[in-house]
Structure formats: C-alpha cells, structure tokens
Amino acid sequence: MKLKCVQFILLFSVSICLSQNKQILYGFSEIPQSLLLNPGGNIDNKGYFGIPLLSHIHFNGSSSNVSVYDFFADDGRDFNVKFRNAVNRLNSNDFSTITQQLEIFSGGFAIGPSYEKNEYLSFGLYQEFDFIAYFPKDYAVLALEGNQNNIGRPFKLDDLNLNADVLTVLHVGYNKKVNKNFTYGIRGKIYSSIFNVNSTKNQGRFITVQGENNIYEHIFNLDLELRTSGLASLINDDNDDFDNDIKEIRKRILFGENLGLGFDIGFTSQITDQWYWDASLLDIGFVSHANNIENYQLKDDFTFEGIDPLFPESQDGQTADEYWSEIEEEFEDLFEIDTTRTKYTVWRPVKLNASVNYAFGKKKLKDCDCLAEDGGYLNRVGAQLYAIKRPRGIQAALTAYYYRRIFNGLSAKATYTVDPYSFSNIGLGISANIWGLNMYVMADNFLSYQNIYDSQNVSLQLGLNYIFKNED
Amino acid sequence: MFNCTKPVDFEQLDDLTLEPVVESSLIFYDASAQEFFVGGTEQITAEDFVEIDFFNNGFIQDNLIKVEFVFNIENSINRPYSLQIRFLDSAGQSLESFTINTEASANNQTIKNTHIEVFEDESLEHIKRSRIMVFTLEMLPGEAIDENTLGRISLQSKGVFYLRV
Numbered sequence: 278m279k280l281k282c283v284q285f286i287l288l289f290s291v292s293i294c295l296s297q298n299k300q301i302l303y304g305f306s307e308i309p310q311s312l313l314l315n316p317g318g319n320i321d322n323k324g325y326f327g328i329p330l331l332s333h334i335h336f337n338g339s340s341s342n343v344s345v346y347d348f349f350a351d352d353g354r355d356f357n358v359k360f361r362n363a364v365n366r367l368n369s370n371d372f373s374t375i376t377q378q379l380e381i382f383s384g385g386f387a388i389g390p391s392y393e394k395n396e397y398l399s400f401g402l403y404q405e406f407d408f409i410a411y412f413p414k415d416y417a418v419l420a421l422e423g424n425q426n427n428i429g430r431p432f433k434l435d436d437l438n439l440n441a442d443v444l445t446v447l448h449v450g451y452n453k454k455v456n457k458n459f460t461y462g463i464r465g466k467i468y469s470s471i472f473n474v475n476s477t478k479n480q481g482r483f484i485t486v487q488g489e490n491n492i493y494e495h496i497f498n499l500d501l502e503l504r505t506s507g508l509a510s511l512i513n514d515d516n517d518d519f520d521n522d523i524k525e526i527r528k529r530i531l532f533g534e535n536l537g538l539g540f541d542i543g544f545t546s547q548i549t550d551q552w553y554w555d556a557s558l559l560d561i562g563f564v565s566h567a568n569n570i571e572n573y574q575l576k577d578d579f580t581f582e583g584i585d586p587l588f589p590e591s592q593d594g595q596t597a598d599e600y601w602s603e604i605e606e607e608f609e610d611l612f613e614i615d616t617t618r619t620k621y622t623v624w625r626p627v628k629l630n631a632s633v634n635y636a637f638g639k640k641k642l643k644d645c646d647c648l649a650e651d652g653g654y655l656n657r658v659g660a661q662l663y664a665i666k667r668p669r670g671i672q673a674a675l676t677a678y679y680y681r682r683i684f685n686g687l688s689a690k691a692t693y694t695v696d697p698y699s700f701s702n703i704g705l706g707i708s709a710n711i712w713g714l715n716m717y718v719m720a721d722n723f724l725s726y727q728n729i730y731d732s733q734n735v736s737l738q739l740g741l742n743y744i745f746k747n748e749d
Numbered sequence: 750m751f752n753c754t755k756p757v758d759f760e761q762l763d764d765l766t767l768e769p770v771v772e773s774s775l776i777f778y779d780a781s782a783q784e785f786f787v788g789g790t791e792q793i794t795a796e797d798f799v800e801i802d803f804f805n806n807g808f809i810q811d812n813l814i815k816v817e818f819v820f821n822i823e824n825s826i827n828r829p830y831s832l833q834i835r836f837l838d839s840a841g842q843s844l845e846s847f848t849i850n851t852e853a854s855a856n857n858q859t860i861k862n863t864h865i866e867v868f869e870d871e872s873l874e875h876i877k878r879s880r881i882m883v884f885t886l887e888m889l890p891g892e893a894i895d896e897n898t899l900g901r902i903s904l905q906s907k908g909v910f911y912l913r914v
Binding site: 421424 | 762766777780801819
C-alpha cells in the first residue's frame with residue numbers, strides 16, 4: 278500500500294436518537310462504519326482502523342405510541358389515571374426497543390493491483406444488545422380490570438412477545454467496485470451469543486363465557502413458552518461470586534457455546550452522472566442455541582364451570598370433596614411450569630436499507646470561473662427506506678435527506694424521518710476535518726430535545742477511527 | 750433556556766394499584782323432585798363438604814378486599830327448600846354461615862330468586878381463614894313428595910372477588 282500522504286483522521290461521533298434506524302450514518306461514506314449499513318457502499322479511503330472500544334458506540338431506545346413522560350410526568354396528576362390512560366391508548370402491536378452496539382475493534386484496507394485498488398476488505402468485532410418487547414395489552418387489561426367487565430372477551434395470550442439478545446458479531450466484508458457504475462459487497466458474520474431470552478411463539482387464550490350448567494364457563498387454552506440460553510449457568514451456579522460470572526461471560530465473547538451464522542449484502546448503482554441508488558440487506562442469519570438452555574413451558578387446556586357438590590353426575594359414590602380435589606389437581610396441572618432444555622434457533626432481525634440519490638452543484642473555481650472537474654458534486658438529496666423484521670411484523674421508516682459538502686473536509690447531512698409513530702423526526706450529522714483530525718457529530722429527534730422524556734425515539738452514536746485518506 | 754428534560758418522578762410507580770374484579774363460577778346443581786324420593790321415602794337433606802385451599806394463599810390473604818357470592822335459584826317443586834352454606838376453619842369451627850330459602854311452587858311454575866352475600870372487613874377475615882365449605886340442602890315441611898311429583902330445583906352461583914394489588 279503506497280501511502281505518500283498518510284492522513285490520520287480521527288473520527289468522533291455522538292448522536293442521540295431512539296430507533297435502530299441509522300438514517301444519518303447510512304450513505305455517509307466519509308465514515309467507515311457506514312460500510313456496516315451497506316457492504317456495497319462507496320468507499321473513499323484507502324484504509325482505516327477503529328480505535329479499540331471507541332470506534333463505534335451506539336445506543337438507542339424507542340417506544341411506539343407512548344413516552345416515558347406519559348407515564349412519569351411529575352405533574353400532580355394521579356399516577357393510576359395516567360397509567361390507565363396509557364394502557365388504553367396502547368395496543369398489542371405497540372413495542373419498546375433498546376439497541377446498543379459497541380465496536381471492540383475494526384479495520385479495513387483497499388486491495389487489488391496497485392494501479393487500480395478497486396477491492397476493499399473490512400473486518401471487525403462488535404457487541405450488540407437488542408431488546409424488543411411488545412405491549413402485553415390483554416395481560417394488562419386482565420390485571421387492571423379482571424374478567425368482570427370482560428365476559429365474552431378472549432384474553433389473547435400471544436400478546437406476550439419479547440426477545441432480548443446479547444451477542445458479539447465477528448465479521449469480514451468484501452467490497453468490489455466493478456466499474457464506475459456498480460459496486461457490490463458482502464459481509465459474513467459469526468454470531469456468538471452471550472445470552473438470549475425469547476418468548477415469541479406464545480398462543481392460547483383465557484375467556485369467560487355464559488355457561489350451560491352454571492353462570493359462567495371459564496376456558497383456559499394455555500400454550501406459553503419462555504426460552505433462555507446462557508442464563509442458567511449464571512443464575513443457578515452455587516457461588517454468588519460476580520467475578521466468576523464475568524469470567525464466564527468473557528469466554529463467550531469469541532466463539533462461545535451458542536453460535537450463529539449470517540451475512541449482509543448490498544450494492545450501489547450509478548444510474549447517471551448525478552443519479553444513483555443503493556440497497557442492502559443486513560443480518561440474514563440465525564443463532565442456534567444448543568448449550569446452557571433453560572426453557573419454561575406452560576401448556577394445557579382446561580374448562581371450569583364450578584362444581585356440583587350435592588348431585589354430581591358421576592354416581593360412583595365419589596364424595597364432593599374427592600370430586601373437588603380432582604378439580605384442584607387439574608388447576609395445579611394447568612399452571613404447572615415445565616422446565617426443558619430443548620435446543621432452539623432464533624433468527625436475527627433482518628434489516629433492509631435502500632435509497633435513491635441525486636447529486637448536484639459542482640464547485641466553481643474562482644481563478645478561471647469554471648467548474649472543478651474532479652471535485653465531484655457538493656450537494657446531494659435523496660430518499661431512504663429502512664425496514665426491520667420484528668417478531669410481529671415489519672417496522673419501516675422513510676427518510677428524506679439533504680447532504681452538503683460545505684468545503685473540503687467538512688460535510689453535513691440533514692434528515693427528516695417519518696414512521697408510523699412519528700412525523701417530526703429531524704436529524705443532523707456533521708463531519709469536520711481540521712488539521713487531519715476528523716470529527717463528526719450526529720443527532721436526531723431534534724424537535725423533542727426540549728423534553729427528552731417525551732420523546733418516543735432517541736439514539737446516541739460515538740466513534741473514533743484512524744483513516745488513511747485517498748489522495749487526489 | 751434550552752432544557753432537555755421536564756420533571757419526571759419515577760417513584761410514582763409505587764402508587765400503582767391494580768383493582769381487578771374477578772368473577773368465577775362456584776357451585777351448581779339441578780335436581781328433579783324424584784331425586785328427593787329415594788327407596789320409597791323422602792330424602793329430606795342432601796349434604797356434603799369440600800376442603801378449600803383457595804384462601805390459604807399469600808396473594809389472596811394480602812390482596813382480597815371484598816367478596817360477593819351470588820346465587821340464582823329456580824324452583825318448580827311444590828316444596829320449600831333451604832340451602833345452608835357454612836365456612837369452617839381447619840379445626841371444624843364454624844366461622845361464617847348463611848341460609849338461602851326458596852318458596853314452594855304450588856302450580857309448578859318456576860320461581861326465580863337471586864341471593865347475594867357480601868363479605869368485607871371482619872367477615873371477610875373469617876372467609877379468608879376458612880378451609881372447609883359445607884353445603885346442606887334441606888327440604889322444608891310441605892306437600893309430600895312421591896315418584897309422580899313434578900318440578901325441579903336448580904342453583905347456579907358465582908363468586909365476585911375484588912382485589913387491590
């Protein structure tokens with residue numbers, strides 16, 4: 278690698294917003310981590326390495342239809358009223374998510390013949406925490422109201438739906454600029470699960486209806502399961518020595534006992550000089566949980582309509598108490614939780630990114646009053662689509678953006694994002710290059726910063742890289 | 750001034766009270782007049798008991814604040830009846846009891862009536878201590894019953910459990 282003019286670029290980014298969508302970073306090719314959002318993205322460096330543990334820190338949390346402030350505002354109103362109002366507003370498709378990522382190390386370098394380095398290898402290891410829980414509406418209504426006002430209403434037990442993952446991802450990506458119009462890339466991933474809690478296949482219902490022999494018939498169809506991996510050995514171990522647990526967790530960071538495979542693919546296609554489009558699919562993969570499993574299962578059907586103590590139908594001399602004891606046993610069986618160690622597989626949340634982009638406005642040179650030939654366009658506008666597959670369906674967001682290279686080494690991107698839950702998400706990212714030091718700051722949900730607790734969506738990103746810049 | 754937050758108070762969570770009302774079927778029966786005429790003689794009483802564990806439970810002990818028992822009785826037999834329900838503790842001592850009387854139906858038309866028993870405070874504490882329920886259905890004096898006597902007596906019931914969690 279010929280690096281006549283090595284420039285160390287220090288990237289440092291902070292952004293606050295609340296969703297897994299990284300709409301500001303997407304397509305921001307000055308920042309190496311944008312390759313994690315599209316392995317077939319444009320690259321404008323010869324190599325880089327991330328500062329260990331500092332190259333990409335990402336946090337985001339979001340909740341649909343309700344904010345922390347709705348629940349906990351210190352406004353003198355009765356908390357129970359606020360709580361009930363919030364529960365009434367939410368339905369079982371509303372959710373909360375928390376995602377956090379920490380890049381442990383990363384790097385990349387251009388490869389290929391020295392006259393045309395049109396291929397690029399990148400690699401890294403990052404840790405991810407991903408949590409999603411849907412609002413268990415029917416459970417909440419049952420807990421708040423009971424069944425008295427809900428005779429004939431089925432309480433759907435599949436309203437309980439959650440997944441939490443802590444894992445590390447070791448990845449290697451390959452990017453090739455086939456010609457000036459087409460670039461593609463693929464990234465292979467090995468997932469190493471630290472722990473997983475999964476309850477996404479629940480079924481059944483509880484309903485109270487008018488009975489035949491008695492006032493009501495109570496029908497229980499229960500089919501619930503909570504699956505865990507990586508937790509049993511931490512919780513059930515005899516010692517309460519936290520250091521031991523830390524040691525065990527550390528062993529799982531690379532090639533732990535529950536592994537998975539996945540890949541990302543993506544491309545960028547130049548349509549005309551000014552138009553291009555790109556797309557990527559991320560985390561097409563799974564984690565196979567085979568070791569250190571502990572699952573809890575509740576599966577039974579039962580119908581109860583009370584007891585007939587005086588004239589029981591069975592005439593075999595059974596006393597009322599024997600008859601009742603049988604029913605009591607049935608109830609105990611009904612709510613008996615079985616513990617199993619059955620292996621299971623959890624698919625990763627697949628993400629789709631796509632964008633159409635239009636670049637315009639070349640820089641005018643003062644000297645000759647003509648357009649600079651090789652500087653490229655200064656402005657870009659575009660539309661981006663983001664979608665993620667979640668247990669209960671696809672969540673999507675649409676972003677419109679404006680990008681501007683203000684001058685060499687300073688660029689900015691402003692975004693406006695809509696999703697089914699928010700129509701006011703404005704984001705801004707600035708990347709500055711001063712004396713070889715490149716810093717960038719990203720934030721979204723600007724309109725909610727007057728009261729972050731009232732935001733349904735917030736995220737934070739931080740990064741630090743050395744970049745070997747393309748000289749031209 | 751640019752403020753990032755407005756005041757929030759997470760301790761409000763301690764104030765959360767859940768007040769579900771749970772209704773559950775209890776006992777029922779449906780008997781024809783002949784079931785009170787066994788082996789050529791009137792069977793005056795039918796009695797049985799069940800041991801109940803329901804109240805012997807920390808959650809119920811702490812959070813049950815009121816109970817209503819609702820009984821719907823229909824009688825088309827030309828004989829009055831009384832149903833006595835007694836709550837006993839584990840030693841067999843009576844804690845609470847009540848009686849539901851049903852009139853005779855002279856023309857075998859169905860007589861319907863509803864009886865509600867409410868337990869709160871001290872009487873509820875008695876119910877919570879009870880471990881045995883005894884049911885005694887007694888046929889009161891009246892027109893004699895034989896194999897040709899018409900009519901049925903039936904009962905359906907539910908418990909309404911008021912919880913505050």
